[in-house]
Amino acid sequence: MDALVATLNAAPLWLVILIKSALLLLVVVTTFAYAMLFERKILGWMQLRPGPNRVGPWGLLQPAADAAKLILKEDLTPKTADPLIYRLAPFISLITAFAVYAVIPFGENNGSLWAIGDVNAGILLLMAISSIGVYGISLGGWASGSKYPLLGSVRATAQMISYELSMSMSFVGVLILAGTTSLAGIVHAQASMWFFIPQCFGFLIYVITAVAETNRTPFDLVEAETELVGGFHTEYSGLRFGSFFIAEYVNMLTVACIATLLFLGGWNAPFGLTMIPGILWFVMKVGAFLFFYMWLRATLPRFRYDRLMAFGWKILLPAATLNLIITALIVALRG
Amino acid sequence: MIGFFALAIVLIASAVWTVAARKPVYSVVALLLHFAALAALYVTLNAEFLAVTQIIVYSGAILVLFLFVIALLSSGVAAFAQGPDRLPKAAIPAGFAVLVGFGLLAFGLANATPQATATSNSGSLHGAAGLANVFGSVADFGKALFTTHLLPFEITALILMVAVIGVVLLAGDVTPFVSRTADTKRVKREMREAILKEGGE
Numbered sequence: 001m002d003a004l005v006a007t008l009n010a011a012p013l014w015l016v017i018l019i020k021s022a023l024l025l026l027v028v029v030t031t032f033a034y035a036m037l038f039e040r041k042i043l044g045w046m047q048l049r050p051g052p053n054r055v056g057p058w059g060l061l062q063p064a065a066d067a068a069k070l071i072l073k074e075d076l077t078p079k080t081a082d083p084l085i086y087r088l089a090p091f092i093s094l095i096t097a098f099a100v101y102a103v104i105p106f107g108e109n110n111g112s113l114w115a116i117g118d119v120n121a122g123i124l125l126l127m128a129i130s131s132i133g134v135y136g137i138s139l140g141g142w143a144s145g146s147k148y149p150l151l152g153s154v155r156a157t158a159q160m161i162s163y164e165l166s167m168s169m170s171f172v173g174v175l176i177l178a179g180t181t182s183l184a185g186i187v188h189a190q191a192s193m194w195f196f197i198p199q200c201f202g203f204l205i206y207v208i209t210a211v212a213e214t215n216r217t218p219f220d221l222v223e224a225e226t227e228l229v230g231g232f233h234t235e236y237s238g239l240r241f242g243s244f245f246i247a248e249y250v251n252m253l254t255v256a257c258i259a260t261l262l263f264l265g266g267w268n269a270p271f272g273l274t275m276i277p278g279i280l281w282f283v284m285k286v287g288a289f290l291f292f293y294m295w296l297r298a299t300l301p302r303f304r305y306d307r308l309m310a311f312g313w314k315i316l317l318p319a320a321t322l323n324l325i326i327t328a329l330i331v332a333l334r335g
Numbered sequence: 336m337i338g339f340f341a342l343a344i345v346l347i348a349s350a351v352w353t354v355a356a357r358k359p360v361y362s363v364v365a366l367l368l369h370f371a372a373l374a375a376l377y378v379t380l381n382a383e384f385l386a387v388t389q390i391i392v393y394s395g396a397i398l399v400l401f402l403f404v405i406a407l408l409s410s411g412v413a414a415f416a417q418g419p420d421r422l423p424k425a426a427i428p429a430g431f432a433v434l435v436g437f438g439l440l441a442f443g444l445a446n447a448t449p450q451a452t453a454t455s456n457s458g459s460l461h462g463a464a465g466l467a468n469v470f471g472s473v474a475d476f477g478k479a480l481f482t483t484h485l486l487p488f489e490i491t492a493l494i495l496m497v498a499v500i501g502v503v504l505l506a507g508d509v510t511p512f513v514s515r516t517a518d519t520k521r522v523k524r525e526m527r528e529a530i531l532k533e534g535g536e
């Protein structure tokens with residue numbers, strides 16, 4: 001083990017980053033595959049049916065079967081589609097979904113971070129990259145050249161922009177408390193108390209906006225299948241559809257990671273249970289958040305679109321602003 | 336240096352593409368590429384906060400709204416109908432502007448006093464650079480924005496506020512400063528009276 005560490009320390013930076021990226025990509029894709037399976041299983045249990053249970057024991061090989069199906073499917077491009085943008089859009093979604101993992105730290109070992117890059121403006125970079133993600137949906141819906149995808153993408157753009165504001169504001173509350181924009185620094189600042197306690201309103205706002213940002217139930221107006229067929233990805237099939245699908249789940253995972261880092265103490269152990277390594281705590285917290293997400297999907301019906309926008313602008317944004325002002329005031333008065 | 340030239344080429348090419356693209360959505364995509372390259376250029380200049388803000392504000396918010404409007408207006412994928420080709424007429428003033436620009440640049444370069452250039456542009460993205468008072472760091476940026484440049488900052492905020500109010504006045508269907516319910520009641524009463532009158536005749 002020591003020999004391995006010594007070799008890695010001697011390796012050039014680009015090689016280390018390459019290896020780390022490849023490993024992380026593998027982990028994220030595997031997590032995506034099984035998050036999807038678990039979601040279907042959990043939905044099944046909550047609706048009193050077995051869920052996928054044919055492929056492999058307990059349906060464990062279902063993701064592989066799904067992947068094979070998507071790869072073998074015919075890739076259709078509608079005649080009315082814009083050929084370049086139609087092909088570009090899934091890539092934008094996929095790349096932005098994965099790119100954020102360049103700055104997310106997962107744990108710490110003797111002062112060295114388990115992350116690809118330790119960026120000191122980490123949270124800002126995360127916001128920047130994920131704010132690009134909307135282009136995939138927006139361009140994809142437009143480029144399909146048919147009405148339902150266009151409606152879906154217009155909804156997506158409006159919704160994501162509206163909720164992004166409140167989401168950023170809930171971040172700023174945490175940044176004020178932590179006094180740093182580095183993700184590792186924010187986790188360190190939570191050593192004594194996790195930020196979801198002083199920032200309970202901020203956490204609530206974040207959870208709501210996070211669901212809206214990833215276009216999940218009850219905010220999945222973007223792909224409301226009862227009115228828009230499939231929403232922005234109606235015309236997509238095969239791997240291109242798969243890209244959007246992967247991006248959605250990877251975004252869910254990202255949102256869970258951010259919640260863990262900003263509000264749930266990152267890899268800090270609760271109640272002094274430090275015999276369990278930090279990385280496991282991180283995984284458990286992310287897992288709990290993902291489960292919460294799936295629970296929401298199994299429980300809540302969809303919003304009406306005008307109510308969604310009214311809620312975002314008239315309730316969520318003022319609440320987030322108020323939370324931010326009060327937090328700033330308290331921190332300033334405490335000096 | 337190689338990085339700078341590569342970025343500069345991407346910047347100029349995407350800027351030209353933005354202007355020259357026939358389909359407005361292509362212009363948006365080109366502009367998106369342009370903003371990304373610009374952000375990368377800021378990073379090479381150690382202005383990481385500026386780079387990130389540039390992406391969040393311009394690519395993440397403003398350009399999305401452009402796309403929103405364009406997608407709504409040109410819902411088909413066909414290019415806008417071709418109007419008269421104005422490019423030849425614009426060539427003369429554009430060429431003149433380019434000459435003036437290069438002239439000013441040459442004049443400035445000839446008269447500029449050489450300054451010490453930053454010796455190191457590495458490390459800005461790593462480690463504790465952002466904690467110390469390093470050029471381009473978040474703390475430094477905030478301090479400059481809220482002390483030295485407070486007045487321009489506040490004036491910009493005011494101008495944006497005026498713009499927002501103006502947009503609401505121009506585009507809103509609700510008459511400002513008039514109670515909406517009172518207005519609706521009045522309209523309803525008038526309608527009722529009109530119907531009654533018609534029925535009576």
